[in-house]
Amino acid sequence: MKQVKIANVLLEGTRQFFMVPQLYVRADAPVREKGDSWLLDGPGTFDFTTFFNALSVQKYDRYTTAASYTLHLELNGDVKALYQTHAEAFDYSSRTLEQNFAPEGEGWHAIDLPIQYSESDVICGFLIEAAGPVRIRNSYYAASVPDDSIRDVELALSTTTFKKESYITHNIELVREKVLGSNDDIAGHFRMFVIDNGSTLDAEALSGNGVTVFPNRNVGGSGGFAYGMIKALDAGDVTNILLMDDDVEVSPESIKRTYQLLRILNNEYGEAFISGAMMNHDDPDVHWEDVGYMTEEGIYRPYKPMLHMSVLHDCVVSESFHPATDVYQDLKQKYAAWWYCCIPVSMIKKNGMPLPFFVRFDDAEYGLRCKPRFVTLNGICIWHDAFNMRYNAGVERYQTVRNGILGQAITKVAPSTDFLNEITKNIKLELVKFNYKDAELVCQGFEDFLRGPELFLQKDFSEMAFMAANKNKERQVPLAKLRQQALDELGIDVNRLCDDDVQRDIPLGGYEHGKVYNVYHTQLFERTLNGQLYGDLTPTMGQVQIIEGVGWSYQPGKLYGANTLLVINVQSKTGIIRHRDNERCKEIWQRFKNDVEAYKKNKIQLESDFEACRSKVTSVDYWKDYLDLN
Structure with a gap:
């Protein structure tokens, strides 16, 4: 058996640590960096059964060849007690084992604790009771694995950037110092590709010492990540490629844990996708998503509920969660988003390249197509702006509409999903809010799909279409100007x-009416598109209403019968005034009905034509030509 270090005990001087130290340690006394160690400034209690510092024994047992685990600690100071901790699926606080492992005497002490756990334990950790100051350094968890089960891993990190120099240069230096410059095994088996879609970085100055910057034309996220995949394939020795967004914050420890996990995966999970969690940049303990799924309506949804990882119970929920896939079939339509997704190169060879969507649905389609097993672990994550902070109608009303139904036609990846339902909901949603420009984007996305694969296969079509959508979308103005x-x-x-x-709504018909009244008026509101197709709806609270400006918001009580809307986007501090235009609504709705009729009439032939181009559009040769790499 061989000991493999799988996770360092992590304390780091980062924004996340200072904002939410409970992600690392729950303490009733200060914790701060001191030289080459960290000071637990007791007296106090320091519980490391946390998101970053608990060992997910249940998952490691499932994913890996590990036979047992050891906690290595190096401590110096007045340790009153040292306990191993553990937590089960329903626990809200950690529980300690009886044995006290506190060292005696002065100076530094190296302590190796065999991790003891039962079948019901989800995570294990440790707790220090300090009678005075205690220092900790060079501490980690190790797994005991059979010698012949350790995999040879060469890991490439590929990130795509477009004019986000501050983010990407920071991440390059972070990786160069903390990963490539570390004493960990990963340093000799790692490289970083930066695909610069804006060609604004100094490639010569930033490249070297394991990092290569590739200037590139703007081919979107899908093109940039495809570029990285090709570089990994061409390298010959790369076994896994880690796709990561550019505008994120990442702990180098997440990358190290990914590498060590890859080395000890068992045969069942040998070709799994490792999917890092997206944490909220502004609320760093909020866990938005690690694995997603495509609903039967065509909506992207997180597989797990939103979690607060500063809370121990949410840490064990994340590691023990399994939904009712036998009841809800669409929960089987899982994917891993490419803000942090590690893919075996062997899966690229088997399943081909992503589709050239520019942005949106490329990662979901690829995960749905490959149908891999998924590996997630507490402590493997990035921090990103929340979705509601970066709404873009060009993406949500054009790209999402076109790419979902188009990807389904090519690869048939989501059999439980009818994308036309979601397209219909989107256009209705914009029309009842008098957002005629973005409703037209929905039509345009649908119509570009209806034009068939010849248009889609054109080299620069996806880029030009996305730029046109951003040009034609509704333009909200800063609130100071509004x-x-x-x-x-x-x-x-x-x-x-x-x-x-801005965000509250009112009951349809006001507060004085019952449910039957509200149901009737809800149906009337939806059938008439807020009285724009026919009828004369009388507003409950006046002709002018204030509504939320994010595209997926829906406030029918305020919208009912209103003629003018003051639209406020709280997140971006922008807004606009919209006015009812019944004739324009009728024109757009008729256009959409004509599109649906054409789709139903030509659906079989259209889907056959798209499916026929699958082998071409997912081939390396197609992508090398697309990216000018031939």
Whole structure:
């Protein structure tokens, strides 16, 4: 048997640590860096059964060849007690084993604790009771694995960037110092590809010592990640490629744990995708998603509920979660997003390259197509702006509409999903809110699919179509600029509004009516597209209403019968005034109905034509030509 270090005990001087130290340690006394160690400034209790520092024994047992685990600690100071901890699926606080492993005497002590756990334990950790100051350094978990089960791993990190120099240069230096420059085994088996779609980086200055910057034309995220895949394939020795967004914060320890995990995966998970969690940049303990799934309506959804990883119970929920896939079939339609996704090169050879979507659905389609097993672990993650902070109608109303139904036609990846349902919901949603520009984007996305594969296969079509969508989408203006217009036209002072004024809704028909009344008027509202197709809906609270500006918001009580909308996007601090235009609504709705009729008439031939181009569009040769690499 061989000992393999699988996770360092992590304390780091980062924004995340200072904002939410409970991700690392729960303490009732200060914790701070001191030279080459960290000071636990007791007296106090320091519980390391946390998101980053607990060992997910249940998952390691499932994913790997590990036979047992050891915790190695190096401590110096007044340790009153040292306990191993553990937690089961329903625990809200860690529980300690009885044995006290506290060292005696002065100076540094190296302690190796065999991890003891039962079948019901989800995670294990350790707790230090300090009678005074205690220092900790060079501590880690190790797994005991059969000598012949350790895999040879060469890991390439590929990140795609477009004019986000501050993010990407920071991540390059972080990787160069903390991963390539570390004393860990990964340093000799790792490289980083930076695909610069904006060609704005100094490639010569930033390349070297394990990092290579490739200037590239703007081919979107899908093109940039395809470029990285090709470089990994061409290298010959790369076994796994880690795809990661550029505008993220990452702990180098997540990359190290990914590498060590790859080395000890068992045969069942040898070709699994390792999917890192997306944590919320502004609330660093909020876990948004690690694995997603495609609903039967065609909506991207997180597989797990939103979790707060500063809370121990949520840490064990994340590691023990398994939904009712036998009841809800669409839960089987799983994928891993490419903000942090590690893919075996062997899976690329078997399943081909991604589709040239520019942005959106490329990662979901690829995961759905490959149908891999998925590996997730607490402590493997990135921090990213939350989805509601970066809504873009060009993406959500054009790219999402076109790419979902188009990808389904080519690779048949989501058999439980009818993308037309979601397209219909999207256009109705924009029309009832008088957002005619973005409703037209929905039509355009659908129509570009209806034009067949010849258009889609054109080399620069995806880029040009996305740029056109961004040009044609509704343009909201900064609230400072909107304020005077709102005062002059509506008599509303934007500066006096609060969050609740914007985001709350009212019952259809007001508060004095019952459920039957509200159901009837809900149906009337939906059938008539807020009275724009026919009828004369009488608003409950006045002709002018204030609504939320993010595209997926829906406030039918306020919208019902209104003629003018003051639209406020709280997240971006922008807004716009919209007016009812019944004739324009009828025109767009008729256009969409014509599109649906054409789709139903030509569906079989259309899907056959798209499916016929699958082998071409997913081939390395196609992508090398697309990326000018021939």
